Each structure stands twice: as C-alpha cells, then as structure tokens.
Amino acid sequence: MGMLYLIRHGQASFGEACYDRLSPTGEIQAALLADYFKKTNSIFDEIFSGNLSRQKKTAQILMQEMPDNIHATQLIQTPAFDEYDSEGVFREILPEILSENEKAASDFQNIIQDKGAFQRILSGLLDRWMHMEEGEYPLESWHEFRERVRRGILDLDLQGKKKILIVTSGGVIATCMHLFLEIPPKKAMDLSWQCMNSSMSIWIAKEKDFRLHAWNHAPHLEICGRQDWITYR
Structure with missing residues (x-):
C-alpha cells in the first residue's frame, strides 16, 4: 500500500x-x-x-x-x-454580498484585525461560490x-x-x-x-x-x- x-x-x-x-x-x-x-x-x-x-x-x-x-x-x-481562486472569489462575489448584507459590510471594515469577521466573510463567499450556477461568475466553479x-x-x-x-x-x-x-x-x-x-x-x-x-x-x-x-x- x-x-x-x-x-x-x-x-x-x-x-x-x-x-x-x-x-x-x-x-x-x-x-x-x-x-x-x-x-x-x-x-x-x-x-x-x-x-x-x-x-x-x-x-x-x-x-x-x-x-x-x-x-x-x-x-x-x-x-x-x-488552491481554489480565492482572489477571484473575493473580486467577483464580495461586492454582491456587501451590497446585500449590512452585517457583512460592517465585518468587511474589520476583516484584517478581526479573525471572526474574516471567517464570517469567507464563509459567506464560499457558500455563494459553491452554489454558483454555471457561468454565473468568471471563475473556476466548485465542481x-x-x-x-x-x-x-x-x-x-x-x-x-x-x-x-x-x-x-x-x-x-x-x-x-x-x-x-x-x-x-x-x-x-x-x-x-x-x-x-x-x-x-x-x-x-x-x-x-x-x-x-x-x-x-x-x-x-x-x-x-x-x-x-x-x-x-
């Protein structure tokens, strides 16, 4: 083996x-x-x-x-x-999340200093990425x-x-x-x-x-x- x-x-x-x-x-x-x-x-x-x-x-x-x-x-x-294209995920998906979610926008202001804020932002991004429709973003998909x-x-x-x-x-x-x-x-x-x-x-x-x-x-x-x-x- x-x-x-x-x-x-x-x-x-x-x-x-x-x-x-x-x-x-x-x-x-x-x-x-x-x-x-x-x-x-x-x-x-x-x-x-x-x-x-x-x-x-x-x-x-x-x-x-x-x-x-x-x-x-x-x-x-x-x-x-x-690794998956994390820079692309942030670039393509983050603006949508920030525009839709006030809490995410607040977390984004503290993303470097606050590890919890970073993890919440990343969790939301990955969830959106993993459920993206084919061609929805110019990114390598989860699949x-x-x-x-x-x-x-x-x-x-x-x-x-x-x-x-x-x-x-x-x-x-x-x-x-x-x-x-x-x-x-x-x-x-x-x-x-x-x-x-x-x-x-x-x-x-x-x-x-x-x-x-x-x-x-x-x-x-x-x-x-x-x-x-x-x-x-």
Missing part, C-alpha cells in the same frame, strides 16, 4: 500586499517539519506542489533541509494542487475545482509501498476529505479553517481507495513550545 502525505503550506503573508509568499514564521514551520521527518526517518519517493509561491517555497525548504529523505531530485509542480483535485490525486502513481509528499493548501486538503470520506462539501470546507499551517494529512492508498490515517497532524509544532508558531492563516 502506498502513502500520501498532504502538507498544508507554511504561513503566508496575511494582511500584506502580497499574500502569496511565506512569512518568516511560515519558513520556520517548513524547516521544523523537515526536521521532524529527519528525526522519524521518514523517506519519500516523490514530492509535488501546486504552482502558488507559498506552496512551492514550502516544498523547496523541505527539499533543502532533508535531501536524504526524498529520493526525487526534482519538485514536480502541477496546477492540480493549486471544476473538485474535479481538478480528484484527477490530480487519482493520476498519482502510488503502487507498491511508495510514499508521496504533496505541498498544497487547505481547500485542496478539505476537498480530499469530501471526495474520499464523503463528508458534505460545506462541512469539508469548514474543516479547512482548522487546518494548521505545515500540518500533515496522511492517507493510505490501495489502488484507487484512500483511507485516512491522520488529519491536521502537527507534532513538529506541538513539541516546539511556541504557541505563536501554530497558525491557521
């Missing part, structure tokens, strides 16, 4: 002009994960990432910090493991995103006892929970908000069947004694 490790990227630069880059904390989280893999003698055959900067940088740190633990010498980048992730996972070669690392994002990890555990889409996406940066979700693969071994597993963060290194966005 093969094993698939889905790694959420390290902390990105929330609140800054360019979100899609690792923060200093994100780089530390990736290095701590690499150290954990070295200490546990975890060996991987291949490493993949999406094309987003925060995903690629996390994967590159893993490769740099534990070269003897990854047989592959090249990172395989594929859009299959990119298209889900199919992209499904194809990316099923196209992996996990025969024998291969172990594969994929550095991706919370939405992709949540979608796998939906696809392989049949968790309702909205509930699965809600789980993504609890997914820690640099955490592991581990799946055991037998042919095209995937069984969950661990979700949101982050011993490398729990043992470091630094609460500020445990982040969710």
Whole structure:
C-alpha cells in the first residue's frame, strides 16, 4: 500500500500586499517539519506542489533541509494542487454580498484585525461560490475545482509501498476529505479553517481507495513550545 502525505503550506503573508509568499514564521514551520521527518526517518519517493509561491517555497525548504529523505531530485509542480481562486472569489462575489448584507459590510471594515469577521466573510463567499450556477461568475466553479483535485490525486502513481509528499493548501486538503470520506462539501470546507499551517494529512492508498490515517497532524509544532508558531492563516 502506498502513502500520501498532504502538507498544508507554511504561513503566508496575511494582511500584506502580497499574500502569496511565506512569512518568516511560515519558513520556520517548513524547516521544523523537515526536521521532524529527519528525526522519524521518514523517506519519500516523490514530492509535488501546486504552482502558488507559498506552496512551492514550502516544498523547496523541505527539499533543502532533508535531501536524504526524498529520493526525487526534482519538485514536480502541477496546477492540480493549486488552491481554489480565492482572489477571484473575493473580486467577483464580495461586492454582491456587501451590497446585500449590512452585517457583512460592517465585518468587511474589520476583516484584517478581526479573525471572526474574516471567517464570517469567507464563509459567506464560499457558500455563494459553491452554489454558483454555471457561468454565473468568471471563475473556476466548485465542481471544476473538485474535479481538478480528484484527477490530480487519482493520476498519482502510488503502487507498491511508495510514499508521496504533496505541498498544497487547505481547500485542496478539505476537498480530499469530501471526495474520499464523503463528508458534505460545506462541512469539508469548514474543516479547512482548522487546518494548521505545515500540518500533515496522511492517507493510505490501495489502488484507487484512500483511507485516512491522520488529519491536521502537527507534532513538529506541538513539541516546539511556541504557541505563536501554530497558525491557521
């Protein structure tokens, strides 16, 4: 049986002009994960990432910090493991929500300072996105995103006892929970908000069947004694 490790990227630069880059904390989280893999003698055959900067940088740190633990010498980048188009969701759907909902408009004023306001806004956006009609917005739909992730996972070669690392994002990890555990889409996406940066979700693969071994597993963060290194966005 093969094993698939889905790694959420390290902390990105929330609140800054360019979100899609690792923060200093994100780089530390990736290095701590690499150290954990070295200490546990975890060996991987291949490493993949999406094309987003925060995903690629996390994967590159893993490769740099534990070269003897990854047989592959090249990172395989594929859009299959990119996050859903969050910028597009905000750009296309947010104006409608703000015009319809006074509470949402109030939350939007505090979206950077207030994590609760950000989560309420994001929840409303994702609900609208996941129920959008075909062609309603110029965006990749939820159904298209889900199919992209499904194809990316099923196209992996996990025969024998291969172990594969994929550095991706919370939405992709949540979608796998939906696809392989049949968790309702909205509930699965809600789980993504609890997914820690640099955490592991581990799946055991037998042919095209995937069984969950661990979700949101982050011993490398729990043992470091630094609460500020445990982040969710």
